[in-house]
Amino acid sequence: MDLVIKNGTVVTATESYRADIGVDGGTIALIGRDLSGAEVIDAAGMLVMPGGVDPHTHMELPFMGSISADDFRTGTIAAACGGTTTIIDFAIQGAGQTLRQALDIWLKKAEGKACIDYGMHVAIGAMDDERMAEMGDMVEFGVPSFKVFMAYKGSFMVDDETLFRSLIRAKEIGGLIAVHAENGDILHYLINKHVAEGKKEPIWHARSHPAEAEAEATHRAVVMAGMTGAPLYVVHMTAGDALEALKAGRAKGFKVFGETCPQYLMFSVEKYAEPGFEGAKYVMSPPLREKGDSEALWRGLAGGDLQAVGTDHCPFNFVGQKDMGKDDFSKIPNGMPSVETRLPLLYHFGVGQGRFSVNRFVELVATGPARLFGLLPRKGTISVGADADLVLWDPKREHRLTKENLHMNVDYSPYEDVTVRGYPALTLQRGKVIVRNNQFVGDVGAGQFLKRSPIHL
Ligand code: URP
Ligand code: ZN
Ligand code: ZN
Numbered sequence: 001m002d003l004v005i006k007n008g009t010v011v012t013a014t015e016s017y018r019a020d021i022g023v024d025g026g027t028i029a030l031i032g033r034d035l036s037g038a039e040v041i042d043a044a045g046m047l048v049m050p051g052g053v054d055p056h057t058h059m060e061l062p063f064m065g066s067i068s069a070d071d072f073r074t075g076t077i078a079a080a081c082g083g084t085t086t087i088i089d090f091a092i093q094g095a096g097q098t099l100r101q102a103l104d105i106w107l108k109k110a111e112g113k114a115c116i117d118y119g120m121h122v123a124i125g126a127m128d129d130e131r132m133a134e135m136g137d138m139v140e141f142g143v144p145s146f147k148v149f150m151a152y153k154g155s156f157m158v159d160d161e162t163l164f165r166s167l168i169r170a171k172e173i174g175g176l177i178a179v180h181a182e183n184g185d186i187l188h189y190l191i192n193k194h195v196a197e198g199k200k201e202p203i204w205h206a207r208s209h210p211a212e213a214e215a216e217a218t219h220r221a222v223v224m225a226g227m228t229g230a231p232l233y234v235v236h237m238t239a240g241d242a243l244e245a246l247k248a249g250r251a252k253g254f255k256v257f258g259e260t261c262p263q264y265l266m267f268s269v270e271k272y273a274e275p276g277f278e279g280a281k282y283v284m285s286p287p288l289r290e291k292g293d294s295e296a297l298w299r300g301l302a303g304g305d306l307q308a309v310g311t312d313h314c315p316f317n318f319v320g321q322k323d324m325g326k327d328d329f330s331k332i333p334n335g336m337p338s339v340e341t342r343l344p345l346l347y348h349f350g351v352g353q354g355r356f357s358v359n360r361f362v363e364l365v366a367t368g369p370a371r372l373f374g375l376l377p378r379k380g381t382i383s384v385g386a387d388a389d390l391v392l393w394d395p396k397r398e399h400r401l402t403k404e405n406l407h408m409n410v411d412y413s414p415y416e417d418v419t420v421r422g423y424p425a426l427t428l429q430r431g432k433v434i435v436r437n438n439q440f441v442g443d444v445g446a447g448q449f450l451k452r453s454p455i456h457l
Contacts, residue, residue, distance in 0.1 A: 005048060006035070008046045020035040046394055053367075054079060056236070057311060070313070070410070071109065071113060072118070081340055081438055082341055085117065085434075088145070089106060099138055113445055127161075135173060141451065142450070143452070144455045146177050153184040174456055176457070202279030202283055206288065208330075215244070221234065231255040233256075233257045257457070258306045258307060264293070265297055268291045269289060298355055313338045343365055345401075389429050391427050395421070400419040
């Protein structure tokens, strides 16, 4: 074997056990005791886990008059440093574009730059008969998941018929529809009303995006999933009431799944009231909610009502981007840096604080997303035949999540004061070490496009 990782504790979504892992040709060839190989890495004291799978990133996204600050190079280096070895980004169908044209634009952004493996979803802007047919071509090409925005009226938002048609088609072809569930008409009305009344500070972003509008849209999407029999994945869930809508759908046997993101677990709406314009750092959609909502999300993760943690990584610099909205919250580009800190935060605050087991952690950040999005068993787990995408996780390593200690290409860290215990010591992609001690040592552009399988959940 090319490589053996010895003496570690292998952690999967279902088990933890002492074993060596043998890697040959970039895949896991053997799991057992006393293995030998050309190169040996000693993992004594380490947890050996599958690399994280982040199903929700936005690298180099043109959005709200700006472009998200990480491209596929900087964003994937940051991801790897935080223990993530696969991302799935979103190609967005622009006006007059075919799905294939949108996909090609995003594939070009990633090619030669991505430092970890990546898949793509396609976000649907229009759903005429031709596009319905084209969804099948996307699945055949290895892009079986589609995003539908129920919010951002005037840009990404589509109507209910488009969502409904997308679900019908997805069911036929082995596709999965991911939704941004907020009632875009209500948000549009409230944003305009508040701006017209001179209520323009960052807190009014939250007041223009009420939790009821998320719960209503989640319920609507869940009902449509039930009517069509199609699977549905609700991205970046933030509110306890929205989670109840998802749970109600699952109780009826609908194939509906939910994701939340670390920022909604870590922060609450008070952040928008920070002095000066600091609140802009946390302006994203949906917005931060009440502390009770975060608690409901933690319970959802632990108890199984939520199935995945993504990041919705969409960073904008405080100076030069967020400050476009210093006199008007509606002009603050929506989004936050998150791709690097997902695993450390979930491990520290989830496993470290006793909210769930290390196996549930692996399920939420790797195996669950891989299963939902057609990547299992190649990604997201440790088994013979899987890609040797591995993180040697040092459970004792302390790391302060200050900007200087992170790699995301943005001028602030939302977690300046947070020190986590548990951090990657090494990250490997297909058997090659790409991060050692918080330094990227891989090759720029070595990330491969992942053609994913049709999704039948
Ligand atoms: O505020 C956010 N979430 N920005 C990224 C776009 C989206 O809604 O996912
Ligand atoms: Zn969204
Ligand atoms: Zn997003």
